[in-house]
Amino acid sequence: MKLDYLLRGLPGHPVHPPLTDATIGIYTFATVAALLSALGIAEDAAAKGWVLALVIGLIVNIPTAATGTLDWLRISKGTPLRRTATVHLIVMEIATVLFLIAAIVGYPDGMDGVVGAAALILTLAGFATLTVGGWLGGTIVFVHGMRVLDLVEEPAHRAVSPVPHPEKEEAARD
Numbered sequence: 001m002k003l004d005y006l007l008r009g010l011p012g013h014p015v016h017p018p019l020t021d022a023t024i025g026i027y028t029f030a031t032v033a034a035l036l037s038a039l040g041i042a043e044d045a046a047a048k049g050w051v052l053a054l055v056i057g058l059i060v061n062i063p064t065a066a067t068g069t070l071d072w073l074r075i076s077k078g079t080p081l082r083r084t085a086t087v088h089l090i091v092m093e094i095a096t097v098l099f100l101i102a103a104i105v106g107y108p109d110g111m112d113g114v115v116g117a118a119a120l121i122l123t124l125a126g127f128a129t130l131t132v133g134g135w136l137g138g139t140i141v142f143v144h145g146m147r148v149l150d151l152v153e154e155p156a157h158r159a160v161s162p163v164p165h166p167e168k169e170e171a172a173r174d
Contacts (some may be wrong), residue, residue: 003026005164007067007070008067008070008071009067010164011149011164011168011169011171011172012147012148012149012151012159012168012171012172013162014071014147015067016064016067016068016071017141018072019039019060019063019064019067020064020068020134020137022060023057023060023061023064024130024134026053026056026057026060027053027054027057027095027099027126027127028055028064028127028128029049030049030050030053030099030123031123031124031126031127032094033046033047033049033050033053033115034045034046034047034050034115034119034120035120037050037113037114037115037122038115041075043113043114044113045113046115047109047110047112047113047114047115048110048111048113050106050110050115050123051103051106051107052108053106053112054099054102054103056105057099057163058096058099058100058103061085061096061099065092065093065096066078068089068092069089069124071085071129071146071147072086072089075146077101079145081140081144084139084143084144085140085146087136088136088137088139088140090169091129091132091133091136092130092133092137093128094129095126095129095133096126098122098123098125098126098129098157099122099123099126099130101122102119102122102123102126105118105119105122106118106119106120106122106123122171132168147172149168149171150171151166151167151168151171154167154168
């Protein structure tokens with residue numbers, strides 16, 4: 001098996017998108033937990049959940065960013081796709097930094113069962129930025145068609161197969 005398959009995924013089954021789903025889901029939970037705590041709903045438990053989710057989100061973000069960067073490096077320079085992907089990368093880095101600062105600023109209070117105002121604002125800003133970054137990521141796939149194979153007539157058993165078939169490899173080269 002090619003090392004590239006381990007790092008970037010199989011043709012038609014890239015690694016980056018499912019990692020983004022996990023990362024976005026974790027950060028979304030952190031944002032909801034921060035809001036619940038700030039509203040006084042299960043304040044202690046929600047604040048601790050917020051801290052835990054931010055830490056886990058930051059950890060999961062590492063392979064998510066790494067696989068996204070590997071995909072970005074393969075995009076031809078000077079293309080509209082590269083420009084969109086570069087803005088996506090920058091926006092996602094900003095979101096990560098906002099969540100990191102929120103975790104650093106808010107960790108002590110969060111472990112004491114409180115989400116402070118600064119940490120809440122940073123979390124909300126991180127989530128808003130993450131939302132924009134996710135929109136741009138969707139543009140990369142659904143508008144520009146990056147890593148999408150145009151094999152609409154591929155039989156279902158071959159389409160879902162974890163073994164890369166020659167037609168998938170050929171479509172991935174296009």
